Amino acid sequence: MKKSVAIIGGGIAGCAIARVLSKYDLDIHLIEKEADVGWGATKANTSIIHPGHEEDAAIHPLRAKFCVEGNRIWRKWAEEMDIPVSWPGELMIALDDGGMETLEHYLKLGEKNGVEGLEIMGREEIKKLEPNVNENAIAALWAPAAGLIEPWEACIALAENAADNGAKMHLNTEVKGIAVGDGKLRGLETNRGFMKVDVAINAAGLFADEISGMAGIDDFKICPRKGQYYLFSDDAMPKVKRIVHMTPTEKTKGVYAVTTVEGNLMLGPTAEDLDFDEKEERSTTEEGLDYIWENARKFLASLPPRNKVSKMFAGLRPEPPDGKYIIRAYESPWGFVNVAGIRSPGLTAAPSIAEYVAKLMEEKLDLRMAEKEGWNPFRKGMKRFSRLSDSEKQHLINRNPQYGNVVCMCKEVTEGEVVEAIERIRKLGAGITMDSIKFRTLAMFGECQGSFCRSRIASIISREAGIPLWQVSLKGDGTEYGIGDIKVLQRREKDEG
């Protein structure tokens, strides 16, 4: 009989593992407590595919190995799964002599890690690569291998591809307990009942310490480390051509300026250690945002006016003790695997982590990892109307008039795309929510942040999902918008109250 494997957590790590394991003759189950994949650390980060020159292999061997390999694997995966990426390269800027020593330190680290194309350059060459660098920059470390990716789209693509290859998706399913007997994993207690599995891979991000504790392994804690950001509107100028940041500190790679794959300038993040019990604390603060602004001004010649900021937001890094990834298969309970503390550069590292986990299962758990026939590495991304030529747009509208109805003006998203997103969400077994539409179509991501299109999109969801308008939610149960007939809402409140 096929061995059954549960992956707990549908972030970038869990989804990458699901995709890699879907190659083998195993019964794969991805379990995610939210209505959709990618809503944990994966949805709010700097979106950089790091080259690997900032990882010290002597201190963090796994991070260094996975980062360099992950950067290489993403090139192939992005092509196979039609994931939006760009490869602008990165400039680490030194503003003084101390900074110069740091550049040399990272050049050496990078060379040891096998990062290609690293080069220290002077002000004239920097200006050619990035005209918006401040005059006081004395030198920079150029890393041409650095890239940018749409993190949520990457996560969705991995989940879709894994599902196409037979992995079963369990969204809105929360692991509440782990059953262990005679030193072996027996199964998972979830809000939807008991699930008997042979292997459980814990990729629960910020909550990986709690899941590990349920299996009787409670020797580490995951601490949230907050990162705040500014995201600018499409027309905010000047943007940056490269990924730019100042020399890092021991704790953080520092404030970055990037132009996202979608073409928006983004500044951030901060690095603020929170308490263990603050795993949902994603507020932005005046202090944090001012810190980003002041730091960005140190290395950028000019910034767009603040009224061009379209969004301020924060993400939480799942920070392990000493910054070390905890990736281990245990002898007791046999069948339990931790993929915990996947802090930065986890987005970059995820493909390589997933391949490592497949090896662990073979070597440490003695699973026969037989490749199955007909595994399909390809997945086609969503049609993005705004990226088509005029003639392609016309052709699409002729075939389906829903593509002629633009619902989100800021990002030029059409009804046809919203309907396609709903079909994909349904196929994945995810919740048809406003956020799951947003992350697939980019509607509500623009300057007006949804104030124009929210009700239109809610109406399409209501029509396609066959639910009343007031039941359309932001991200699942308990987050209903309550759009619609006020009398219906009042009656509902009365009935419930």
Ligand SMILES: Cc1cc2nc3c(=O)[nH]c(=O)nc-3n(C[C@H](O)[C@H](O)[C@H](O)COP(=O)(O)OP(=O)(O)OC[C@H]3O[C@@H](n4cnc5c(N)ncnc54)[C@H](O)[C@@H]3O)c2cc1C
């Ligand atoms: C501010 C910031 C900037 C960053 N910048 C970069 C960068 O530029 N480049 C880079 O490479 N990395 C970056 N990172 C790191 C990267 O985002 C993370 O390493 C990566 O997203 C972690 O992925 P994950 O799958 O381990 O965790 P997550 O994405 O958090 O996924 C864990 C999932 O588990 C689910 N879950 C939790 N508990 C349960 C349960 N009981 N039952 C079922 N499901 C559960 C959660 O809902 C969640 O979806 C950054 C991170 C942050 C926060």
